[in-house]
Structure formats: C-alpha cells, structure tokens
Amino acid sequence: MTATKLTMAQALNTALRDAMTADESVVVFGEDVGPLGGVFRVTDGLTETFGEQRCFDTPLAESGIAGLAIGMAMNGFRPVIEMQFDAFAYPAFEQITSHLAKMANRTRGRVRLPVVVRVPYAGGIGGVEHHCDSSEAYYAHTPGLTVVAPATNADAYGLLRAAIEHPDPVIFLEPKRHYFTREEVDTATPVPPIGQAVVRREGRDATLVAYGPSVPVALAAAELAATEGRDLGVVDLRSIVPFDEETVLAQVRRTGRAVVVAEAQGFASVASEIAARIGERCFHHLEAPVRRVTGFDIPYPPPKLERHHLPSPDRILDAVDALQWDET
Amino acid sequence: MTEDRLEADLAAMWRIRAFEEKLQALHKSGELIGSVHLCIGQEAAPVGACTELVDGDALFATYRGHGWALAKGTPTRELFAELLGRATGVNGGRGGSAYFSAPEYGFYGENSIVGAGASHAVGAALAGKHDGSGRIAMAVFGDGAMNQGAVGEAMNFAAAFDLPVLFVCENNRYSELTPINDMVRNDQLTERATALGIPATRIDGNDPARVRSTVAGYAAEARNGGGPAFVELITQRLVGHYIGDVQQYRTRAELEADGLVEPLAVATSALAGSGVDTDAIEGRARAEIEAAAEQALADPFADPDTAKEHLYA
Ligand SMILES: Cc1ncc(C[n+]2csc(CCOP(=O)(O)OP(=O)(O)O)c2C)c(N)n1
Ligand SMILES: [Mg+2]
Numbered sequence: 001m002t003a004t005k006l007t008m009a010q011a012l013n014t015a016l017r018d019a020m021t022a023d024e025s026v027v028v029f030g031e032d033v034g035p036l037g038g039v040f041r042v043t044d045g046l047t048e049t050f051g052e053q054r055c056f057d058t059p060l061a062e063s064g065i066a067g068l069a070i071g072m073a074m075n076g077f078r079p080v081i082e083m084q085f086d087a088f089a090y091p092a093f094e095q096i097t098s099h100l101a102k103m104a105n106r107t108r109g110r111v112r113l114p115v116v117v118r119v120p121y122a123g124g125i126g127g128v129e130h131h132c133d134s135s136e137a138y139y140a141h142t143p144g145l146t147v148v149a150p151a152t153n154a155d156a157y158g159l160l161r162a163a164i165e166h167p168d169p170v171i172f173l174e175p176k177r178h179y180f181t182r183e184e185v186d187t188a189t190p191v192p193p194i195g196q197a198v199v200r201r202e203g204r205d206a207t208l209v210a211y212g213p214s215v216p217v218a219l220a221a222a223e224l225a226a227t228e229g230r231d232l233g234v235v236d237l238r239s240i241v242p243f244d245e246e247t248v249l250a251q252v253r254r255t256g257r258a259v260v261v262a263e264a265q266g267f268a269s270v271a272s273e274i275a276a277r278i279g280e281r282c283f284h285h286l287e288a289p290v291r292r293v294t295g296f297d298i299p300y301p302p303p304k305l306e307r308h309h310l311p312s313p314d315r316i317l318d319a320v321d322a323l324q325w326d327e328t
Numbered sequence: 329m330t331e332d333r334l335e336a337d338l339a340a341m342w343r344i345r346a347f348e349e350k351l352q353a354l355h356k357s358g359e360l361i362g363s364v365h366l367c368i369g370q371e372a373a374p375v376g377a378c379t380e381l382v383d384g385d386a387l388f389a390t391y392r393g394h395g396w397a398l399a400k401g402t403p404t405r406e407l408f409a410e411l412l413g414r415a416t417g418v419n420g421g422r423g424g425s426a427y428f429s430a431p432e433y434g435f436y437g438e439n440s441i442v443g444a445g446a447s448h449a450v451g452a453a454l455a456g457k458h459d460g461s462g463r464i465a466m467a468v469f470g471d472g473a474m475n476q477g478a479v480g481e482a483m484n485f486a487a488a489f490d491l492p493v494l495f496v497c498e499n500n501r502y503s504e505l506t507p508i509n510d511m512v513r514n515d516q517l518t519e520r521a522t523a524l525g526i527p528a529t530r531i532d533g534n535d536p537a538r539v540r541s542t543v544a545g546y547a548a549e550a551r552n553g554g555g556p557a558f559v560e561l562i563t564q565r566l567v568g569h570y571i572g573d574v575q576q577y578r579t580r581a582e583l584e585a586d587g588l589v590e591p592l593a594v595a596t597s598a599l600a601g602s603g604v605d606t607d608a609i610e611g612r613a614r615a616e617i618e619a620a621a622e623q624a625l626a627d628p629f630a631d632p633d634t635a636k637e638h639l640y641a
Binding site for chain 2: 031032034036039057058059060061063064087088090091126127128129130131296297298301302303304305308309
C-alpha cells in the first residue's frame with residue numbers, strides 16, 4: 001500500500017526519508033532539524049534513522065548553512081537545507097543569489113550544485129512579519145535558481161523528490177499553513193517533472209492561475225463561482241521557475257479571461273510577470289485585461305489584520321466580475 | 329547591598345513577571361495571537377542593567393524584549409495595547425510582540441531576526457560620537473545569536489572604532505531547541521569578545537545587583553571613551569522558547585533546578601526575615617498589570633485602512 005493519508009509535513013518527511021534511502025549523498029541540515037525534528041517536524045526521526053552524519057543541527061547561522069551546502073555539493077553531496085521561516089533565509093541571501101545560483105552558469109556547467117533550500121513559506125498561520133513573507137520574487141528574479149511551490153500534499157512529496165534529484169539548486173517553498181492538513185498521498189506515483197503546471201479544474205469562462213497556498217483559495221473561489229453560474233478553471237503552476245507558459249497560455253486562450261492569484265505583494269511580483277506574459281503572448285485571445293489578486297504592497301501585517309491582506313475567494317470573484325462580461 | 333535596593337529590584341522584576349504571565353493568559357483566551365517569546369526567568373538582566381542607562385542612551389533588544397522595554401520605562405498599557413494589536417500601542421499595534429520600538433523611552437526596538445540588532449547599536453553609538461551627545465548603546469542578544477555572522481561583525485566594528493557599545497549576551501543555554509554547548513567548541517563566549525580586544529565578563533545573570541554593578545563599571549568606562557564591553561549573563565528561561573513550545577528537549581530535573589536559581593525566587597528568599605512583605609510586592613505588580621491590560625483591551629484595534637501609510641508603493 002503506497003497511498004496513505006498524510007499531513008503535508010509527513011509527506012515532506014517521507015520524501016526526505018525516501019530520498020535519503022535511495023541516495024546516500026543526500027544530507028539534511030539546518031537549525032533544530034536534527035534529533036528534535038525541526039520546528040515544523042518535517043525532519044522528524046531522520047537523525048534517528050540515518051545518523052548524525054546525514055541529518056544534523058547547525059549553529060544559528062543561515063549564511064554559514066548555505067555556504068556549507070555549496071561546499072558539500074561541490075564535493076558530491078546533495079544537501080537539503082532548511083531555513084526555518086521565510087525571512088530567516090535573508091541572512092543567507094548573499095550565498096544563495098551570488099554563489100549558489102551562479103556557479104553552474106559561471107563555470108559553464110563544470111560545477112553544478114544540487115542543493116535544495118527548503119523554506120516554510122508564506123502566511124495564513126497568524127504569524128508575524130518575518131515568519132510569513134512570500135519571498136518567491138527574489139528567487140525567481142535570480143537566474144540560476146529553480147523555484148518550486150507545491151500546493152497539495154501529493155505534490156509536496158513528488159516535487160521534493162524531484163527537487164532533490166535536480167542537478168542544480170532549487171528553492172523549495174512549502175506553504176506552511178498546510179503543514180498539518182491531511183490529504184491522500186501515493187508515494188508510488190512517478191515523480192513529476194519540475195516545470196510542469198497542472199490544470200486543477202477545467203473551466204470555460206475564465207482561468208485562475210495560482211501556485212502554492214493560493215491554489216486552494218482559487219479552487220474555493222471556483223466552487224463559489226460555479227454556484228453563481230460561472231465556470232472557472234484553475235491552473236496550479238507547481239513551479240514558478242521554470243514557468244510552464246504553454247499550459248497557462250493554452251488555458252487562457254480557451255477562456256479569454258485570466259486572473260492571477262498570489263499571496264505576495266503585487267508590485268514587481270511573480271503575479272505581475274505572469275500577467276505580463278499572458279498579455280504579451282495571447283493578447284488577441286483576451287476579452288479583458290488580465291487581473292491580479294495579491295497581497296497588498298505592505299509588509300506582512302500583524303495577526304489581527306492578516307485576513308484583510310490575504311487573497312480570499314471574495315476578492316478573486318470581485319476580480320473575475322471585473323473582466324468585462326457582456327450583459328446578455 | 330541594601331535591602332531597599334533588593335526590594336525595588338524585586339518589585340521591578342515582578343512587574344515583568346506579571347506582565348509576561350498576563351500574556352500567557354491572554355494567549356490562552358485568544359486575545360493575543362501570533363508568536364510570543366517570554367522572558368520569564370530572565371527578569372534580573374533588564375532590571376539590573378537598565379538603571380545604568382540614561383536619557384539619550386539607546387537600547388536594542390530581541391523578540392524576547394518585553395522585560396527590557398518595561399525596565400527602560402515603556403508604559404505597560406501602551407505595551408499591552410501594542411501586543412494586542414490596538415491602535416493605541418506604541419507602534420499603533422503594527423509592531424507586535426517581536427517587533428515593537430519605543431525610542432521615546434530609549435527603547436530602540438526588538439528584532440525578530442536573530443543577531444540583526446547588534447550593528448544597529450554600533451551605529452547608534454557612532455552617531456553619538458558624531459553628534460557629541462555622548463550616547464552609549466546597549467545591544468542585547470542570546471547565546472545562539474553569538475553564532476550569527478552579524479553579531480561578530482558588529483563586535484569588531486565597535487572594537488575597531490572604540491565605540492561605546494555594551495554587548496549583553498543573555499545566555500539561557502538554549503538556541504530555541506538546541507543546547508548552546510552542542511553548537512560551540514569553546515563555551516566561554518566572553519573569549520570571542522576578548523579575542524577582538526573587547527573587555528568581557530561572565531556573571532550570574534540572575535542577580536540584579538551583580539548585573540547592575542558590572543554594567544555600571546563598563547558603562548562608566550564607555551562614557552569616558554573606553555570603548556565597548558561584553559557581558560555574558562548566565563540565566564535560564566523557565567518557559568518555552570515561545571508560547572506553545574512544550575520543551576520536550578528539557579528534563580523535569582533541569583527545570584526544577586532552574587526554578588531554584590531563578591531571580592524572583594532568589595530575591596524573595598534573600599528578603600525573608602527582613603520585614604519586607606514580598607507578597608505585597610507581588611500583589612501590587614499584578615494589580616498594576618491587570619489594570620493596564622484591561623485598559624488596553626478596551627482600546628480600538630488598529631484600522632486596516634491605515635495599512636498603506638508610511639510606504640511609497
Ligand atoms: C535569522 C534568524 N534565524 C532563525 C531564527 C529563528 N529563531 C528565533 S529565536 C532563535 C534562537 C535564538 O537563541 P538565542 O540567541 O540564544 O536567544 P534566546 O531565544 O534563547 O533568547 C532562532 C533560531 C530567527 N528568528 N532569525
Ligand atoms: Mg538562548
């Protein structure tokens with residue numbers, strides 16, 4: 001039996017376990033990830049099973065953690081490192097953007113760095129500023145990084161396996177508000193290739209494009225819209241970089257209307273890039289300008305104000321309503 | 329040491345303890361949400377150190393900073409309001425437990441990024457050198473923060489520029505769930521400072537008088553152009569890293585031992601037989617805190633419509 005109900009944290013844990021079993025070069029490290037299993041318990045039991053050499057605690061030093069991963073990767077290992085919360089990765093930003101991202105290109109492929117940087121990602125947990133950032137734009141903007149954001153527990157498993165197998169660095173964004181959500185996961189499903197979006201819901205009238213934690217929100221909006229007689233499709237990008245333009249454009253060409261949904265603030269964001277691509281590549285199929293529903297252009301607000309900030313089904317449906325529908 | 333002083337210190341420590349315990353209750357009842365890091369067990373450090381700072385000095389703390397803010401004179405009501413997301417908070421309810429600042433009281437802010445505040449303190453001290461104010465700065469951080477590059481950079485800056493910065497390391501022996509001894513080879517953290525040419529002392533951080541006299545000595549030297557100093561305070565948190573941390577990484581025996589040396593217990597037994605009514609001290613602190621919390625709870629929430637103020641986007 002390979003299909004079981006797992007929380008997203010368990011699905012990720014299983015992926016790490018299976019990858020460590022399959023490949024001895026996979027090592028896991030970060031703050032508190034060792035014997036105690038990490039603050040979100042994603043690395044639970046790995047030290048016990050694989051020993052301290054394969055899964056270990058580090059000093060509180062993100063720049064050092066990322067740098068260490070680079071040095072290990074240069075010497076045959078596949079490090080999977082954890083950055084406890086989104087903004088705690090910023091002390092490591094220099095290592096990630098100036099070194100991890102650039103090495104393969106700079107060396108013309110002679111030095112490749114199969115490092116996975118796991119980031120508990122985005123908000124929705126009543127956390128605060130640094131704990132809830134959506135940091136994908138920084139990474140997506142940096143050539144050399146692959147940026148993956150699973151939305152389902154099955155994808156959390158499959159895409160983490162794929163990320164670990166990937167020959168170059170991957171920023172792996174885990175929607176932390178779903179860590180403890182339970183869903184069916186079949187670990188025998190073939191590992192999905194990175195860079196392929198999936199249509200989560202077919203719809204005739206308009207296409208919602210989302211990734212990570214915004215996918216369930218988009219699906220909820222589509223459900224609501226259906227009760228009001230509007231048929232919305234939902235595309236889950238799964239990977240932000242590479243961006244699966246083909247799947248997205250094919251959907252939008254069919255519906256002629258699109259709304260991009262993302263939790264990050266909208267200005268200069270991934271959502272903006274997607275909207276721009278759609279505008280450029282299928283302008284003549286569009287019935288209305290592409291809309292974005294995003295977080296506001298503010299630092300992540302304190303817990304009491306969070307619900308106003310996050311894209312909600314209502315805000316998505318308002319955007320859909322604004323897509324220039326002919327009164328018939 | 330006079331009993332008067334100890335009595336005043338116990339009262340100041342009780343204000344902090346009562347404040348933190350009230351937060352525990354407010355978290356339980358759902359009034360307080362988000363991650364909250366309490367300083368229960370570590371009250372002696374702010375109470376001992378803050379009396380040696382004067383108007384114009386700059387104090388920088390961490391997410392575990394409520395006690396430092398209170399000891400520095402931030403009013404309880406405005407602090408509760410801040411943590412409870414009220415518009416009347418010191419930052420209009422927008423900072424919250426791990427982020428607020430109250431520079432009008434010399435409290436230049438908490439910081440939720442471990443190690444990030446240390447160089448801010450160095451900058452404040454350099455500003456004091458340039459503006460002739462004679463300001464000294466104090467940077468407070470934990471044992472785990474010693475391993476952040478940013479803290480090492482800040483200490484060397486202060487040393488190289490002979491700046492009046494007091495680095496105060498509250499060593500509660502844990503960096504979240506990880507014991508400090510697992511993450512360093514040399515657990516004499518003071519030696520990192522001395523290696524940079526910064527005078528340093530490790531002391532009992534549970535004794536407010538000892539903290540005070542040590543800080544006083546270094547502060548006097550810093551004000552006289554003597555440059556930075558480093559104080560390592562050995563202490564303990566009696567509660568989890570954050571509210572909700574069940575501390576499965578600590579034994580009951582360890583927690584019990586910590587309970588015997590924690591500052592309020594020690595001060596209370598030191599005052600036994602002196603005629604000081606320590607129960608009354610506790611009672612007064614709790615009454616003040618209750619009243620402040622009640623007022624804050626009645627205040628209006630931060631208005632979402634003001635979210636875009638102070639930004640350019
Ligand atoms: C840059 C960064 N990395 C990780 C964290 C998560 N984190 C918060 S507190 C903490 C431990 C800090 O330990 P220490 O410096 O000893 O201070 P204490 O909490 O014990 O007061 C960690 C790892 C963070 N806040 N910032
Ligand atoms: Mg500590």
